[in-house]
Amino acid sequence: MIKTLKQFSKAQIMAWLDAIKDPEIPVISIADLGVLYDVQVEKTTVEVSILPTYSGCPAMDSIQEDIIKHLQKQGIEQVRVKIINSPAWTTDRITEQGRQQLHAYGIAPPQSKTGQPIACPQCQSTNTTCISQFGSTACKALYRCEDCLEPFDYFKCHV
Amino acid sequence: MKKAIKHYLLRLADSSLTQSQRLAEWCGHGPFLEEDIALTNVALDLLGHAKLFYEQAAEISEQDVSADDLAFLRDVDQFRNPILTELPRGDFAYTTLKQYFFDQFNVLLYAELMNSQYQPLAEIAEKALKESRYHLTRSRDWCLRLSLSTAEAKQKIQSALDDLYFYTPELFETDDQLKQLLADNVMPDMQALKQQWQQQVDQLLQQCQLQAPTSGWLATGGLRGEHSEYLGYMLADMQFLQRAYPGCEW
Known part of the structure; x- marks a missing residue:
């Protein structure tokens, strides 16, 4: 049986995701880097939208895996990571x-x-x-x- | 219109992929460490652009294909890049000048494509433009540096110019499908783009004190899948793994 995700708030998930660091610069979180864009809590799935930095950056694949693993650890089984190109990421997004x-x-x-x-x-x-x-x-x-x-x-x- | 858009997406994707592959061949062979890293960084960005274009092409494709299928399982006559991007990497002057022609083209093209009526293309162009600007800064600087230094460097880049110059008009070629996309405001007018490009190139060549050749063999055919012999060898190298071990993942 699939659990519904009603008990998880967007703010809670955002806070969990703050623990995920950039794999190549492990001192900065994906939130502070401006890569984490949005979280949508749906009925059975959580969708996390991220903005890729450079289009060829290999770190993006690893960030996707980290998001999925990290949220699964918190009990959210179905996680979808969506990569969006618009708005385009810029360094002005770094906090x-x-x-x-x-x-x-x-x-x-x-x-x-x-x-x-x-x-x-x-x-x-x-x-x-x-x-x-x-x-x-x-x-x-x-x-x-x-x-x-x-x-x-x-x-x-x-x- | 979907068919024409896919055709154009493949033109863009194949151009970036083949250019990227030639740059990647420099890995471990750059003239010095920083430049080795720069060449492969540019290669990686271009691979990223190719991936975005292929993903969009796969998305609108009638068959069930992935971006990887499009990159690694099509044959020479299905590739749509201009011959310029498949030419061997040559020496550093040759690679540099080829890169400059390509970067100057992309910076002007992506700035126009940002206004495309086809939204996914406008979004990719916005992203790719930011990176192509860096590439252009670097390749321009190197053209100047090589041209205005020793006699040997100057002779090498002049020789590259003699070889490459008449491969560049093909960048602006169109066909009936692309003309339809122009009419639908999906892509810009390539003749207007060519004028802008020529102006920039003439200016740089003058600064570099280089002479463009006045006549030569005019390359054509990439858009129709008619390529030089070099592309076959490149694909044999690049596609080997997926063809020998279908579906293999890193």
Whole structure:
């Protein structure tokens, strides 16, 4: 017999989903990254909508699996993950908390909102140079600090 | 109209897939580490674009097919990409210039397709455009850097230009089905797009101090499934796994 899902509220499910981190940047949740878009509680199924970041990003498959596994652990057996392309994900969807988490992890957060120069996450110097537009994952570029000479990842603007 | 839309989705998907496959061949062969990573990052984005187009094509297909079926189980004469994207990767200058032509084309095309009356296509274009802009920045920078550096680099990129230039008009080719889509505001006017593209390309070639050849063999045929011999070898490599082990998953 299939249980009805009336007892689970959207807010409760959203709170559970907050525990799911980005598999490649495990300090930021999919909610803070702006990937988690919506949750719909239907009669027997929970539908979670996510906004993919980069279209070729392999992390999306793993995020889908994580959502399903995590909600099943909470007793929701039927979970459907829907990938939606509109609205398109942009880095402006990253929350302030997410930006702080990125910075603390050593990744310079995207600067489209603030218009500030890109600062080294180690020494905070803004005397930095782009080494490559493309870094270890699709969403990052590679920078170098000209003061402390450390290379670092920059989460590039995507708007 | 559904048939024409599927035809166009395959044109877009096949172009991105073949371009992506050629870039992916650079994995482990880039001129230096950062560039190796950049080439494969672009390849991954293009594979993502191809996937979105294939998924939509599969969705509206009359047969029960998946995006993977469309990518891995069609033969040469069913592919709709222009010959440009199936050409061998060549040297780094050749890959760079080919990528620039393709990126410049996609940035202009996707900006127009965002206004398509066919909503799924407009949505994919909006997403793909953001990524194609990065690709264009990179390939433009490299064209300038190679052209304005040593005599050897300049000679290599000039030679690439001589080889590739007359493969580019095929990007803008249409047929009766695509003309119907233009009339229905699903896709933009390719002749107008060509003018914009030409203007951008002329400007860059001038900055690079490169000379476009004045005559050459004009490539055509991809839209009709008539391809160069290179595509067959590419598909043999790319499709091997699905054909030898049908339904195999990673």
